[in-house]
Amino acid sequence: MSIPLVIDTDTAQDDCIAILAGLLTAEADLRAITMVAGNVGFDRQVRNAFLTLNVADKLGQVPMYLGSRRPLVRPWVSAENVHGDGAGGLDMDFDGCEPQPEHAVDALLRLAEEADGELSVVAIGPLTNIALAVAKKPEFAQQVKHLVIMGGSNNDRGNITAAAEFNFYVDPEAAKIVFDAGFRITVVPWAPLTLRQAVFGRDTLDEIAGIDTPLARFFTRVCSSTLEFDESVGIPGTTHPDSLSVAVLLRPELITRSARYNVDIETGSELTRGYAAMSWGVHGLTPNATVVEEIDAPAFRQFLLGMLSLPTTPPREFR
Numbered sequence: 001m002s003i004p005l006v007i008d009t010d011t012a013q014d015d016c017i018a019i020l021a022g023l024l025t026a027e028a029d030l031r032a033i034t035m036v037a038g039n040v041g042f043d044r045q046v047r048n049a050f051l052t053l054n055v056a057d058k059l060g061q062v063p064m065y066l067g068s069r070r071p072l073v074r075p076w077v078s079a080e081n082v083h084g085d086g087a088g089g090l091d092m093d094f095d096g097c098e099p100q101p102e103h104a105v106d107a108l109l110r111l112a113e114e115a116d117g118e119l120s121v122v123a124i125g126p127l128t129n130i131a132l133a134v135a136k137k138p139e140f141a142q143q144v145k146h147l148v149i150m151g152g153s154n155n156d157r158g159n160i161t162a163a164a165e166f167n168f169y170v171d172p173e174a175a176k177i178v179f180d181a182g183f184r185i186t187v188v189p190w191a192p193l194t195l196r197q198a199v200f201g202r203d204t205l206d207e208i209a210g211i212d213t214p215l216a217r218f219f220t221r222v223c224s225s226t227l228e229f230d231e232s233v234g235i236p237g238t239t240h241p242d243s244l245s246v247a248v249l250l251r252p253e254l255i256t257r258s259a260r261y262n263v264d265i266e267t268g269s270e271l272t273r274g275y276a277a278m279s280w281g282v283h284g285l286t287p288n289a290t291v292v293e294e295i296d297a298p299a300f301r302q303f304l305l306g307m308l309s310l311p312t313t314p315p316r317e318f319r
């Protein structure tokens, strides 16, 4: 069965791998890539997404729409200290690589309408575009079949501050709007889930380096700067929450434990800005999201390694 989806992304590092999962998994029907301000400079993110389309030999096959270039209320905060340019210095000739003229928010609304209740959205950057879409048209929340969100930590540590995970920190107001809007939401949190079960250590990275395909070489290259950063902060490998978010939509059997939570986002405090309060059902709050607590990690690893083994012929040479 094919699953129509849009990936809303701040394309750098694992976002690229998440897009690959959307492009190359048999059951995925990737209708669009929508760009939002996040990890690295906006135009750099656009280039990273085109690099990704190229390595999958899908240039010109999946439309890209540009969305919000800044968060709703606050100045943009980058994660360039983590990701560098987000593509390990990879470059190519971008001549003719043009995003669509339609704004990402309008594209999201139109695609949801056209899919007649079947469109899923995987949001792996700050939630600015999704919040703007639901502000423009509140029924969008009901028209989207399933919204998978990468963000927050489940009563655990943050990554950009002690309290907050990057995506929610960058645009907490947007995240708050989205969790209040009535979507059917699944959350893939940073901690503990990603840190426990979606980190690729040196052994896995060596195995990937041994896969002699353009996709595997691309993976190694785009994940290189993040690996250095991760190891410097005590994370033993590269982190893959974004590709996991696409994977759990396409292969829900990867989720071995989840629970209903009420998720709300801190917008008032500077100290805990973007903190996701995930209430696990004993505080009298109505659940608004399913939070993934545990996955079949070997199966997820196999999902990505199998994908990276696929032969592709990138039409443009990387440099």
Ligand SMILES: [Ca+2]
Pocket (backbone or CB within 6 Å): 009, 010, 011, 012, 015, 038, 039, 124, 125, 242
């Ligand atoms: Ca991301």
